[in-house]
Amino acid sequence: xxxxxxxxxxxxxxxxxxxxxxxxxxxxxxxxxxxxxxxxxxxxxxxxxxxxxxxxxxxxxxxxxxxxxxxxxxxxxxxxxxxxxxxxxxxxxxxxxxxxxxxxxxxxxxxxxxxxxxxxxxxxxxxxxxxxxxxxxxxxxxxxxxxxxxxxxxxxxxxxxxxxxxxxxxxxxxxxxxxxxxxxxxxxxxxxxxxxxxxxxxxxxxxxxxxxxxxxxxxxxxxxxxxxxxxxxxxxxxxxxxxxxxxxxxxxxxxxxxxxxxxxxxxxxxxxxxxxxxxxxxxxxxxxxxxxxxxxxxxxxxxxxxxxxxxxxxxxxxxxxxxxxxxxxxxxxxxxxxxxxxxxxxxxxxxxxxxxxxxxxxxxxxxxxxxxxxxxxxxxxxxxxxxxxxxxxxxxxxxxxxxxxxxxxxxxxxxxxxxxxxxxxxxxxxxxxxxxxxxxxxxx
Amino acid sequence: xxxxxxxxxxxxxxxxxxxxxxxxxxxxxxxxxxxxxxxxxxxxxxxxxxxxxxxxxxxxxxxxxxxxxxxxxxxxxxxxxxxxxxxxxxxxxxxxxxxxxxxxxxxxxxxxxxxxxxxxxxxxxxxxxxxxxxxxxxxxxxxxxxxxxxxxxxxxxxxxxxxxxxxxxxxxxxxxxxxxxxxxxxxxxxxxxxxxxxxxxxxxxxxxxxxxxxxxxxxxxxxxxxxxxxxxxxxxxxxxxxxxxxxxxxxxxxxxxxxxxxxxxxxxxxxxxxxxxxxxxxxxxxxxxxxxxxxxxxxxxxxxxxxxxxxxxxxxxxxxxxxxxxxxxxxxxxxxxxxxxxxxxxxxxxxxxxxxxxxxxxxxxxxxxxxxxxxxxxxxxxxxxxxxxxxxxxxxxxxxxxxxxxxxxxxxxxxxxxxxxxxxxxxxxxxxxxxxxxxxxxxx
Numbered sequence: 080x081x082x083x084x085x086x087x088x089x090x091x092x093x094x095x096x097x098x099x100x101x102x103x104x105x106x107x108x109x110x111x112x113x114x115x116x117x118x119x120x121x122x123x124x125x126x127x128x129x130x131x132x133x134x135x136x137x138x139x140x141x142x143x144x145x146x147x148x149x150x151x152x153x154x155x156x157x158x159x160x161x162x163x164x165x166x167x168x169x170x171x172x173x174x175x176x177x178x179x180x181x182x183x184x185x186x187x188x189x190x191x192x193x194x195x196x197x198x199x200x201x202x203x204x205x206x207x208x209x210x211x212x213x214x215x216x217x218x219x220x221x222x223x224x225x226x227x228x229x230x231x232x233x234x235x236x237x238x239x240x241x242x243x244x245x246x247x248x249x250x251x252x253x254x255x256x257x258x259x260x261x262x263x264x265x266x267x268x269x270x271x272x273x274x275x276x277x278x279x280x281x282x283x284x285x286x287x288x289x290x291x292x293x294x295x296x297x298x299x300x301x302x303x304x305x306x307x308x309x310x311x312x313x314x315x316x317x318x319x320x321x322x323x324x325x326x327x328x329x330x331x332x333x334x335x336x337x338x339x340x341x342x343x344x345x346x347x348x349x350x351x352x353x354x355x356x357x358x359x360x361x362x363x364x365x366x367x368x369x370x371x372x373x374x375x376x377x378x379x380x381x382x383x384x385x386x387x388x389x390x391x392x393x394x395x396x397x398x399x400x401x402x403x404x405x406x407x408x409x410x411x412x413x414x415x416x417x418x419x420x421x422x423x424x425x426x427x428x429x430x431x432x433x434x435x436x437x438x439x440x441x442x443x444x445x446x447x448x449x450x451x452x453x454x455x456x457x458x459x460x461x462x463x464x465x466x467x468x469x470x471x472x473x474x475x476x477x478x479x480x481x482x483x484x485x486x487x488x489x490x491x492x493x494x495x496x497x498x499x500x501x502x503x504x505x506x507x508x509x510x511x512x513x514x515x516x517x518x519x520x521x522x523x
Numbered sequence: 524x525x526x527x528x529x530x531x532x533x534x535x536x537x538x539x540x541x542x543x544x545x546x547x548x549x550x551x552x553x554x555x556x557x558x559x560x561x562x563x564x565x566x567x568x569x570x571x572x573x574x575x576x577x578x579x580x581x582x583x584x585x586x587x588x589x590x591x592x593x594x595x596x597x598x599x600x601x602x603x604x605x606x607x608x609x610x611x612x613x614x615x616x617x618x619x620x621x622x623x624x625x626x627x628x629x630x631x632x633x634x635x636x637x638x639x640x641x642x643x644x645x646x647x648x649x650x651x652x653x654x655x656x657x658x659x660x661x662x663x664x665x666x667x668x669x670x671x672x673x674x675x676x677x678x679x680x681x682x683x684x685x686x687x688x689x690x691x692x693x694x695x696x697x698x699x700x701x702x703x704x705x706x707x708x709x710x711x712x713x714x715x716x717x718x719x720x721x722x723x724x725x726x727x728x729x730x731x732x733x734x735x736x737x738x739x740x741x742x743x744x745x746x747x748x749x750x751x752x753x754x755x756x757x758x759x760x761x762x763x764x765x766x767x768x769x770x771x772x773x774x775x776x777x778x779x780x781x782x783x784x785x786x787x788x789x790x791x792x793x794x795x796x797x798x799x800x801x802x803x804x805x806x807x808x809x810x811x812x813x814x815x816x817x818x819x820x821x822x823x824x825x826x827x828x829x830x831x832x833x834x835x836x837x838x839x840x841x842x843x844x845x846x847x848x849x850x851x852x853x854x855x856x857x858x859x860x861x862x863x864x865x866x867x868x869x870x871x872x873x874x875x876x877x878x879x880x881x882x883x884x885x886x887x888x889x890x891x892x893x894x895x896x897x898x899x900x901x902x903x904x905x906x907x908x909x910x911x912x913x914x915x916x917x918x919x920x921x922x923x924x925x926x927x928x929x930x931x932x933x934x935x936x937x938x939x940x941x942x943x944x945x946x947x948x949x950x951x952x953x954x955x956x957x958x959x960x961x962x963x964x965x966x967x
Contacts (some may be wrong), residue, residue: 088614088859095953096541097618101625103535115637119834123641130649134861137615140854144622151638157625163635168627170532171581173649174541180620180803180852181545183599183612191607193559194595194599197567205574221665222805225843234707253825254844260820261677261842265706297825359624360847361666361805376704381697381741382930387916390563398705399669400698403804408624410584415532417578471833486826 088423093137101173108156109501115153122151151483158501161510162483164297164325164455165428165498169360175411176359179404186402189390196392199406204365205413209421210350213343215372219393220362220405224324224349225254227365228291229317230373230397231347232258235289235318237376238369242288242317248277248303249295252322257342264288274450275301275487282311283497289318292345294338295326298485299449299457302326306341313344318372321348323503324363328355329453331428338452346372355454355498357424359411360518362405370396383489428497431507435495438511444518448487454497457487460518464491473517528643530583537581544585545617552600555947556922559597566595566799597925602945605954606927608741608769608899609872609942612803619801619855623848630846633834640837643850649857650808653865654794657787661814662836664806664849667699668768668793671809672735674817674841675791676702679733681820682813686732686761691745692721694740696766708732718894719745719931724856726755733762736789738782739770742929742938743893743901745768750785757788764818766805770897772799773873775865782896790816799898800944801868806849814840872898872941875951879939882955888962892931898941901931904962910937917961924954 102391125147155166168176184192187201203218208353221227232245232255247255249268259266262374269281284290289310292303312319321342327350329335344347346369353362379396394400414425432454438457439445449457459467468491471484485492495510538879549929569591612620622636623656628636630643647662661799675677676689676699691699703710713725719740728734734756736747749765756763765786771794786792790813797806811817822839838844876898881888893901903911912935915928927938939954 088618090542090549090614090617093614094542094546094618094621095539097621098534098538098605101622104540104625105534114634117637119633119637119832120641122638123645126645128648130653130857131861132863135858137855137859138617140615140858148638148642151629151636151641152626153636155629155635155636156625161633166627166629168624170534170537171584173534173621173624174532174538174581175584176624177538177541177617178545180612180617181548181572182596182598183617183803184596185610185804186601187607189563190558190597192595192597192599193561193563194592197564197568197595199591199811201567202568204572209574222847223843223845226670229678229705229842235806236736239610253823253828256823257821257842257844260823261673261705283760359627360629360845377701378706379697379700384697388563398673398701399667400701401667401669401804403666409580413574415581416577419576420578 083347088137096138096141099377100283102394105156107214108154109158109257111154112454112476113157113158113481114475115151116478117151122148158499158503159480159509160383161495161497162481162498164354166354167357167498167499167501169357169412171411171521172358172408172416181207187394188386188388190386190388191296194285195404195406199393202406202409202413203364203366207366209418210327211336212366213368214365217370218364218366219396220409221365221397222361223363224322224351225257226398227349227363228254228320228322229258229261230365231349231367232262232264232289232319233376234367234369234372235320235346236264238318239288239316239374242286244284244286245291246284246287247291248276248293250298251291252297252324253308254310255291255322259304266501275299276457277303277308279304279307279311282308284315287315287317289320291320291322294321294323294342295453298487300326300453300455301449302452303340306493309341309344318346319344321345324349324351325354326453328352329425331418332425335453351479352409355425356421357500358408359418362409373397376493389489424500425450427443428502431497431504432456432501434504435507435511437507448492456495457485457492459490459492466521467491470517470521473521474495474513479513482510507522528679532581538583540582544588548650549600552598553602554821555598555601555873557598557601557604557925558919558922559595560922561595565806566592588921601922601945602943602950603953604927604943605939605941607940608798609946610798611801611938611943613801613856613944615855615859616802616852619852621849626848628848629675631838631844632830632832632837634830634832639848639850642806642854643837646850646853646857647808647810653862654771655780656782656792656810657812658808658903662808662810663840665809665841666805667807668766668795669701670842671793671807672698672764672766673702673705674809675764675793675811676706676708676733678811678813678816679704679790679819680765681707682762682816683732685762686730688730689733690726690728690731691735692737693800694719694742694745695735695737696741696760696768699735713786719743721752723748723755726752726753728761731759731761733764735764735766738765738767738786739897742931744770744897744899746782746896747895753785753788754802756843762789765789768793768795769798772796775862775867776869796853799869800854800865801860801944802804806853817841861950868944869904875941875948876900878948879951879955892936901929901936903934903936910965911935913962914965917965918957921957923957926954
């Protein structure tokens with residue numbers, strides 16, 4: 080009767096093989112070239128152009144994962160992945176994702192999965208407590224910060240009709256501009272100071288429905304001064320959205336919480352645990368102290384979703400109708416690491432970045448390009464942009480490490496981001512050794 | 524050095540336990556009450572109000588999953604889940620989700636995971652072929668149909684400036700209205716005919732940038748006549764978006780492909796494999812024959828994402844910047860089932876719905892409320908709305924099955940949706956038996 084009799088993927092047999100594959104992958108990921116070394120189109124061309132007529136054993140999937148896909152993967156789980164923001168799906172997160180897929184719960188209404196909804200509420204409250212955010216805020220999980228920011232700005236637009244400008248710094252994330260485009264809002268970028276922070280004295284809130292302050296900008300992880308921005312927003316009646324997608328996770332450490340000064344006055348805040356809090360991709364936390372504004376912007380309850388339960392559901396607070404059991408991995412991570420484990424993870428990453436920063440500072444011919452509040456170091460060879468760009472290309476081509484770049488004040492700057500649980504001082508030292516070796520070859 | 528030494532979740536030990544948990548869950552899910560039987564707030568109140576200070580063993584997560592969460596889960600994986608659209612995360616999908624979490628690849632640019640991007644391109648081409656869609660369309664995966672439709676309508680708006688109306692039937696999904704709200708577009712709902720299909724003669728495309736035609740509406744799975752709608756769109760220059768979130772998966776069966784007549788002329792199409800094609804939540808396929816319009820609506824490439832690779836990336840075609848490795852589960856499902864396995868799964872569901880429909884038709888005191896093109900039966904007791912509502916409440920409270928409802932022509936109607944791979948004729952028979960038993964108790 081069951082149509083899958085012919086292929087018969089089993090959790091016992093194939094599941095054990097898949098689990099062993101992941102275990103072995105994480106053991107050897109440090110030995111693989113971090114940045115994929117393939118030409119565009121190569122992976123696709125190595126796979127059949129047409130779908131199979133008959134079912135195949137799951138073992139074929141694992142085989143092709145090794146033989147065909149692996150060379151085309153950039154290893155985000157590598158301890159020497161230092162590009163963008165270094166992330167890490169920890170073991171509790173990986174296993175919780177397995178459980179979530181097995182349960183395949185869909186949160187639409189409360190009754191479609193009370194546990195999904197209530198665990199999401201609870202873990203968001205736990206996370207707010209860990210970050211020192213006010214108790215009682217409404218929290219929800221979105222797939223990524225782009226959607227969290229979209230939801231927040233939709234609420235802001237709704238809350239202030241006739242005001243169609245969003246103000247942010249020139250260093251704010253591209254997702255702010257993307258959300259504005261979708262929402263038909265105008266974006267006004269305010270200059271930053273010499274340390275890449277939004278200048279409150281340059282804020283012009285004419286016609287503004289919202290200001291986005293960034294705690295941990297993408298290029299340098301600079302921290303916009305939230306308190307004076309909150310003053311301005313309160314004066315003008317604009318919504319304050321804080322984008323702490325990366326740096327928010329560091330707020331689990333009291334010594335770094337200066338960066339959240341004033342955030343308690345925000346209307347909404349986004350932090351991505353999938354960036355620096357050991358969860359797998361698909362876990363962005365959004366809080367608001369004005370849930371009614373989100374609900375008014377999003378709520379639509381068609382007849383087939385009306386139930387006798389007197390409970391509102393997350394589908395009324397964001398762009399999606401259904402949601403996966405994202406809270407499960409967040410719950411597993413918060414429990415298996417605890418506050419102390421999370422703090423240790425953040426502190427290790429910050430200490431490693433600090434070591435790297437000190438090596439750059441002390442080495443002639445190199446320079447630091449921005450202050451380093453967290454675990455990202457911006458630096459460059461004291462040479463032309465072309466030299467720095469060539470250097471980065473050579474470093475990444477070697478495969479030992481993967482770094483990315485940005486531009487600051489018109490100059491090409493390298494970035495080293497630490498964030499993987501498996502990264503040790505040896506790994507960061509390797510990055511520095513490779514950078515110096517290749518710099519010697521490039522010359523200046 | 525590693526901060527997780529104290530808790531030490533291991534893939535070998537804890538992973539085997541998690542896998543065994545899922546295996547056992549799927550074995551016993553048919554014995555659990557399908558709809559959760561808890562009061563709102565109960566699950567949350569059963570868990571600690573504050574996050575743990577120290578890490579705990581992963582075994583505690585599994586323990587609480589059983590002891591605390593399980594009673595609060597509505598079992599979407601149950602063979603007797605007949606509500607909304609019945610879904611099914613199959614074994615290949617579940618295991619691929621484990622692999623995806625272990626790899627934790629993030630698709631931002633092509634280089635951040637060439638295999639992720641190219642596998643997404645390939646599986647979408649495979650899927651298009653399986654559904655009889657034209658070759659060569661651009662395809663991408665979004666988290667859900669709400670986002671796919673949002674992306675399509677954003678492109679439509681961009682492609683036709685000054686036209687700010689989206690036209691759809693009164694039976695279109697609420698996500699169309701939600702997307703319009705976000706995009707600042709007006710929605711114009713056109714009447715449906717007596718079989719709940721959009722009436723092309725009632726189309727008024729004045730000021731319209733787009734029309735949404737639905738192949739498989741949410742209430743009755745009715746099929747809007749795409750070909751005459753395409754005629755009108757071509758005449759007026761409006762974008763045609765086809766929402767086939769549910770029924771699109773059935774197009775793998777040639778005998779059902781009449782429902783896609785004219786879809787080859789659409790500008791964009793969405794189908795959710797996570798609804799009826801055996802993948803886990805988070806897998807919505809969007810195709811367009813006008814990828815440039817999506818790109819123009821969404822592309823933003825900040826400096827830190829500029830690379831020497833001459834390849835565009837999915838982040839330029841949708842609301843998100845980064846994406847998870849969603850294609851992996853789709854690939855695993857298409858391979859492990861093959862065209863034949865997918866067809867068998869669809870045909871089984873349709874045949875079971877057909878059986879149920881025949882039982883309703885033949886039983887005095889019951890009536891069918893809409894034609895049944897696929898695997899959803901709309902029916903009711905020949906009695907008052909209140910009686911039908913009470914009947915549904917009693918049936919769902921028993922726990923044997925879970926059905927949902929809708930309103931058609933102002934009347935309360937029950938829906939039975941088949942879609943789980945594990946559903947057998949016995950399960951559908953149970954639903955019918957329970958319905959008749961409870962109907963006898965409610966009276967009429």
